[in-house]
Amino acid sequence: xxxxxxxxxxRNIVQGLALLLGNANLPGFVNxxxxxxxxxxxxxxxxxxxxCPGALGACPIGSLQNGLADPFWRIPFxxxxxxxxxxxxxxxxxxxxxxxxxxxxxLLHKIRSPKLNLAKSHARLHKTLLWGKTAMLxxxxxxxxxxxxxxxGYGIPAFCTYVCPSGTLMAGIPxxxxxxxxxxxxxxxxxxxxxxRTGAGQAFRRYVxxxxxxxxxxxxxxxxxxAVQDSVGGANALVLTAAVLNNGEVTAGGDVRVRFYLGDPDxxxxxxxxxxxxxxxxxxxxxxxxxxxxxxxxxxVWDVVVVVDPANVVAETDEQDNRLxxxxxxxxx
Amino acid sequence: xxxxxxHIRQLTRTESIRRALLFALTAIALLxxxxxxxxxxxxxxxxxxxxxxxxxx
Numbered sequence: 001x002x003x004x005x006x007x008x009x010x011r012n013i014v015q016g017l018a019l020l021l022g023n024a025n026l027p028g029f030v031n032x033x034x035x036x037x038x039x040x041x042x043x044x045x046x047x048x049x050x051x052c053p054g055a056l057g058a059c060p061i062g063s064l065q066n067g068l069a070d071p072f073w074r075i076p077f078x079x080x081x082x083x084x085x086x087x088x089x090x091x092x093x094x095x096x097x098x099x100x101x102x103x104x105x106x107l108l109h110k111i112r113s114p115k116l117n118l119a120k121s122h123a124r125l126h127k128t129l130l131w132g133k134t135a136m137l138x139x140x141x142x143x144x145x146x147x148x149x150x151x152x153g154y155g156i157p158a159f160c161t162y163v164c165p166s167g168t169l170m171a172g173i174p175x176x177x178x179x180x181x182x183x184x185x186x187x188x189x190x191x192x193x194x195x196x197r198t199g200a201g202q203a204f205r206r207y208v209x210x211x212x213x214x215x216x217x218x219x220x221x222x223x224x225x226x227a228v229q230d231s232v233g234g235a236n237a238l239v240l241t242a243a244v245l246n247n248g249e250v251t252a253g254g255d256v257r258v259r260f261y262l263g264d265p266d267x268x269x270x271x272x273x274x275x276x277x278x279x280x281x282x283x284x285x286x287x288x289x290x291x292x293x294x295x296x297x298x299x300x301v302w303d304v305v306v307v308v309d310p311a312n313v314v315a316e317t318d319e320q321d322n323r324l325x326x327x328x329x330x331x332x333x
Numbered sequence: 334x335x336x337x338x339x340h341i342r343q344l345t346r347t348e349s350i351r352r353a354l355l356f357a358l359t360a361i362a363l364l365x366x367x368x369x370x371x372x373x374x375x376x377x378x379x380x381x382x383x384x385x386x387x388x389x390x
């Protein structure tokens with residue numbers, strides 16, 4: 001009994017040391033940044049999220065998923081080799097002595113509360129649940145990234161994204177606590193007013209979601225500004241300004257044509273001014289402005305339609321969101 | 334002659350061969366991975382904050 005107690009103490013010390021050694025980038029916890037040095041070429045034994053501010057190595061499960069999801073990586077031999085080496089040399093010693101998440105679970109278990117021993121009370125359910133780890137490994141760690149890669153061209157690390165408790169505990173909580181920028185972005189993939197992607201939304205789409213790189217043009221705002229009153233003609237001169245966004249991933253090729261119409265162009269609306277062009281509209285959350293002068297604008301309230309890429313020259317993921325109707329008020333002269 | 338360990342079960346001949354084969358396969362996988370510079374790919378991913386992991390993605 002005394003021996004067992006001594007062994008438990010020894011094990012706790014080793015687990016604590018393993019946690020410290022694997023997560024020794026302590027300034028990261030203060031700055032809310034992660035270690036980016038060469039040690040991250042090596043995977044740590046155990047479930048240790050590499051987005052943890054302290055992590056000095058890579059997570060083997062995360063790396064395996066990234067390897068399977070990446071279309072340019074093919075088979076992640078190095079990660080598979082490391083996982084196999086850990087298993088062959090250390091076996092379950094990793095779970096009991098090295099894995100930081102295993103230690104955390106043990107500490108949680110020490111909290112005095114009623115414990116359910118499924119193996120005794122619900123043996124059949126326990127036996128079924130034992131397959132859960134196999135299902136998790138094969139389904140979310142291996143098959144989902146791989147199948148998504150085959151079907152869409154780019155997979156996602158599904159286990160990290162949807163399940164991994166180590167990521168939330170070791171990376172999510174410390175990073176969001178210390179990094180104000182990330183905290184501001186958390187949960188805000190889209191701006192609630194403009195419905196365009198925020199920085200996090202862009203990053204999510206680029207690095208995590210696995211969706212193919214695209215171009216999608218859409219006007220997001222239309223404003224008519226009363227500029228100069230034409231005292232000679234007695235009519236108004238307005239400047240119409242439209243904000244055009246490419247919420248895809250890559251820059252739209254060539255010049256993007258933008259047209260302004262008085263009324264719906266499909267119902268006989270007339271073009272206002274000449275065609276305007278935007279060169280090199282990059283993918284992202286920042287719209288570009290385009291303007292046209294509306295000479296001799298008659299007073300009243302008018303429906304103005306802005307159409308981006310009217311001839312559908314640029315291939316987009318959604319060709320249906322290229323126009324925007326705005327109501328422009330022209331004061332009486 | 335060495336005496337068998339009292340608590341650790343000795344591997345059977347089949348188990349020894351299987352383990353040796355697994356070691357060989359592991360060594361080959363690691364070698365191929367290193368030759369293909371996969372450590373760079375691991376590094377590339379590991380130095381980016383995984384937004385999915387932290388609950389933003």
